[in-house]
Amino acid sequence: GQSLEQPSEVTAVEGAIVQMNCTYQTSGFYGLSWYQQHDGGAPTFLSYNALDGLEETGRFSSFLSRSDSYGYLLLQELQMKDSASYFCAVPNAGNNRKLIWGLGTSLAVNP
Amino acid sequence: DTEVTQTPKHLVMGMTNKKSLKCEQHMGHRAMYWYKQKAKKPPELMFVYSYEKLSINESVPSRFSPECPNSSLLNLHLHALQPEDSALYLCASSQEDRANTEAFFGQGTRLTVV
Numbered sequence: 001g002q003s004l005e006q007p008s009e010v011t012a013v014e015g016a017i018v019q020m021n022c023t024y025q026t027s028g029f030y031g032l033s034w035y036q037q038h039d040g041g042a043p044t045f046l047s048y049n050a051l052d053g054l055e056e057t058g059r060f061s062s063f064l065s066r067s068d069s070y071g072y073l074l075l076q077e078l079q080m081k082d083s084a085s086y087f088c089a090v091p092n093a094g095n096n097r098k099l100i101w102g103l104g105t106s107l108a109v110n111p
Numbered sequence: 112d113t114e115v116t117q118t119p120k121h122l123v124m125g126m127t128n129k130k131s132l133k134c135e136q137h138m139g140h141r142a143m144y145w146y147k148q149k150a151k152k153p154p155e156l157m158f159v160y161s162y163e164k165l166s167i168n169e170s171v172p173s174r175f176s177p178e179c180p181n182s183s184l185l186n187l188h189l190h191a192l193q194p195e196d197s198a199l200y201l202c203a204s205s206q207e208d209r210a211n212t213e214a215f216f217g218q219g220t221r222l223t224v225v
Contacts, residue, residue: 031211042115042201042216043154050211087153091210097142097167099210101153 002026004088004102011108012078020073020086020105028093032064032071037104038084046073046086075107083109117202117217125225126192132220134185134202140215142208143185145177146201148219154201160185161208192224 004024012018022032031050035043049055049064049071061074075082085106089099115136124130134143142161146154159167160179168177174196176188185202202217 033211042218043203043214044216045213048211048213089153089210095167096210097159097161097208098156098169099214104151104153106151 002090002093002100004090004100006086006088006102006105008103009106009108011110013110014078014080016078017074017076018078018107020075020107022071022073022088022102024069024071024088024090024102026069026090026093026100029066029069030091030093030096032062033089033099034062034073035087035089036084037087041084043087078109080109080111083107115202115204115215115217117200117220119220120218121221121223123223123225124189124192126194128192129188129190131189132187132200132202132222134187134217135183136204136215137183138204138206138215139182140204140206141182142205142212143179144203144205144214145175145185145187146203146216148199148201158187159208166208189222192222194224197223 033048034046037043047062054063059076064071085104087104088102092098145157148154157171158177163179178186199219201219203214205212205214
């Protein structure tokens with residue numbers, strides 16, 4: 001089967017850097033995606049990594065190590081508005097049309 | 112226009128009612144999705160439409176009936192729902208029906224079944 005593990009909660013302060021980890025188990029791998037969801041809001045796509053390494057988009061970076069079945073999302077210069085849930089997800093190995101989602105990490109940014 | 116629009120935003124319905132949720136996108140995306148999301152949980156896939164044809168039904172009960180009238184519209188018809196069906200229903204679309212492509216989500220319909 002396929003599964004993803006994420007820490008359930010992370011707390012940080014404004015201006016800090018936070019790393020949210022995701023480990024996955026899958027028989028076939030097509031890449032790791034990250035989505036952000038504010039309370040009451042829609043999930044928003046953040047990034048997708050198919051190859052090893054770090055991808056940077058502004059304050060957000062996403063890292064993938066396929067040999068370790070591990071990735072993380074790095075947020076720099078944290079702002080209060082970054083308080084949200086962050087989900088990692090991988091395409092289903094047997095059917096590339098659906099995503100398998102982690103349970104999400106709830107990030108709380110404090111002043 | 113990078114929006115997926117869902118109506119209504121909120122819906123309260125009785126267990127004997129029939130209602131429909133609507134979703135619209137004008138990005139030319141060929142895949143459209145219905146998800147169900149409970150509080151503090153990730154979205155659960157219900158249905159996938161690819162090129163206006165149903166390509167995935169995740170063993171969803173028949174009281175949920177999807178419809179794709181054209182490439183921009185997606186409906187979810189609801190009938191004889193149960194209180195446990197209360198949830199946030201999200202519509203999404205993507206350029207292709209591959210899960211590693213960016214999906215754009217609507218704001219959802221918060222459904223309460225009484």
